Amino acid sequence: MKIQRLLIVLTILNLALLLTQLFQARPTLAQSVAPVLRGKGLEIVDDQGRIRASITVLPGSTANKQPFPETVILRLIDGKGKPLVKLAASEQGSVLGLLGDSEPTYARIEANGASTFVKLTNKDGHEQVVKP
Structure with a gap:
């Protein structure tokens, strides 16, 4: 009989603790979004x-005794792994390359x-160059 009373008391105590936790639970707020994504590449x-x-x-x-400055390159690649858009920028200038579906179209x-x-x-393979 004493064991039953002890189990009933422990059950009521557990229920009280559970209800306390439920009613004190605060809604989880989304963590603030980082203002900047930082990394060496993406x-x-x-x-x-x-x-x-x-x-x-x-x-x-x-390369070939010519210095090349640090360069940032953005590539957009098709489903076959071919880069179709390349945008490069360095201290010397920038380049935009748009490639077609067949070589050497660009x-x-x-x-x-x-x-x-x-x-x-x-x-x-016919080329046209426009310079100012």
Whole structure:
């Protein structure tokens, strides 16, 4: 009989604690949104895990005895993995490349230092360059 009373008292105590927790529960508020996303690069992937867009910071380097400054590149990539849009920026200038569905179809707009040009190439390899 004493064990039954003890179990009843413990059950009532547990119920009281549970009700206290339920009535004191406050709604969970969404955490504040960070004002900035920071990182060394960003990749956006599709449902199959393929990279479809990326932003990358390439460190400065030297190739063929020519210095290349640090460059930021944005690439938009099709489902086959081919970059169709490239936007690059560095201290020297910027380039926008738009690629077609077949080689070597592309359009290139470049501002490098004090010079600028637009270069258009079609599938047959015919080019047209426009300079000011």
